[in-house]
Amino acid sequence: MSSALAAFYAPFTTTTLPSGTTYRYLNVTPATPTKPYLLFLHGYPSAAWDWRHQIQHFLARGYGLIVPDLLGYGGTDKPSDPAAYRMKKMAAELVELLDSLSVKTVIGIGHDWGCSMLSGLANHHRDRLQAMAFLDVGYTAPMPDFDLHDVCAQIESVIGYVNYGYWEFHNEDDAGAVIDEYSESYCSIVYCEDPDLWRTNMGPYGVLKDWTLNNRTCPVASWFEGEPKAVHTELFSPENGGYGPATNWYKVITRKLNNADEAECAKTHATIKQPVLLVTAAQDRICVAAIQEAVTKPHTEDLRIESLDAAHWLQLEKPEETNTLLESFFEEVIAKSLE
Template sequence: MPSFPRKTLAVGSAGHTYDYICIKPTVTTPSKSAIVFFHGFPAIADIWSRQIKYFADLGHTVIAPDLLGFGGSSKPHAVEEYTSWTAVEDIVGILDAEGLEKVHGVGHDAGAYFLSRLYNYHPGRLYSLTFLSVPYSAPGVHYDLDAISAILEKFIGFDKLGYMRFLASSDSPRLIGDHLESFLSIAYHEDMDVRSEHFYPPGKLQAWLKADRVDHSLVLHDEDKENLIGSFRKGDWVAATNGYRLMAENLNEEREKADIADGKLATTIKVPVLGIDSQADKTSLSGSMQKGVSQFLDDESLGTFVTVPSQGHYPHVVSAVEVNGAIKSLVESIDA
């Protein structure tokens, strides 16, 4: 894995410190637009290594932060510090510090949520939005885990959100921390049949961890895996799992609804959007990416949807060539 230049910056009214990868064109490379990458769970900025090197080599400014609770960034325990408006204020602080008025945004998993809110609160700061694996997240929506679980169970045959309840619980930090390699081995398992059986359903992830099962069939290269393990051994799993508590407790809902009513959030997407998904598997609903994005587009022509030729939750890792090509096409169509 390449070693990328990093910066540390205190931002926002909460004074959170962010560690982030920052690469800008040199005098020998052409200067192009900036791209910001938001990682998901459980990851750090380096999970984007295949995209960071590719786009930096093309001459783009590349920013990839360790999000709050991860890597070298602040790890507050108070769940209230992870609210959407706080996260957006922090990210805008990084963009301002780097002199980036407008960027292309790319988000995976939980990073798709951060990208959504960055657009909602600051639509003028984004040229485009790219969502991987998880679609756009609308603001002010009540997240009913039980209701969503019932819908998923009807269509895929099991309760897929058992893992979310565990991660939002007070038990998850200790259990994950005590069995870190076991946790990463199932979170990044390359076989979606194994993940569908041992990661998602209620109680299965806890059982995997308590048995301290370690499977080496991962989507990650050994260097990627060791980098993640090294980072998370120095981490804090209360902080890293706080996003799930925030969601389970719907702590964003009331403020976001008020901000929508006050006209402080954009609720219609008016910039080009790229949705990237993997091939359907036992845990997925076919067409969910396109459906999750298209209903919020100001014009359906703004949406482009790509399915990469592999299964799994990490298309940017497993199918990096295809993902990079799709993002490049979107960016160049806008920058031209």
């Protein structure tokens, strides 16, 4: 392990939950009783490492922190079966983790697929959430009839182009092996400097696979250069499991393995009463801000919407601005809890 990763993960703990799954996570108790626990949930292709700026910021301010490598990532188990990544199952595992730490409630913060995970917690274990903050991706209500092509068609009718077509590539059995072989090409577009490339070379059907197999590259964002890129490469090296396990987050939904759980959950779904923050990224051409607002608003009673002039990886591109918005929201939540 590189010195950067070794230093970052030094305070982390690894534990096997009663259900049998092993998770690696950071656990820091609050400095004072009034400070809540913050549960940070990363996205794809990431790890707890992507929250490093937030960990440093909120650790210094006395908040409790729980920051796991989610299933398929980092030092957490990486099952090969997509069914292991059912949202209801993973939500139950996070609750097991909270129970093992004797933590009753948290403020959940998600980014990208971490927002889907946060939505899963809200749908299946809402009583464990004091509040929720969604970064870049909005809340997802239960979708018992999910179909990728239907969703893409609905969004295309609003924004004028297909945005989730690349899910088809990630759904292929050998997607992980292809990405492992052409990781330099793949990462260049995932972390590209020009956010408009996502509209032309990621969103439409087939184009991300073509980009990757043709070994195309483009300049990466400045914040990804150097150590962050080296750490990412190490986290997803074939020796550490590669990208295959992480693509199961796409496979489980695209193959409709969540639909039965979603149908059951939909029977008791209700509007979210807890405070919710949605921070959209104005330059994200995949997770388009207007869509994220539209899917979140109907399901929340206490919603605050903010926007940053950033692309998809807003907590990495603009960490100070992200932290300021989060801290303001957390302070509002604390104030409401003391009323």
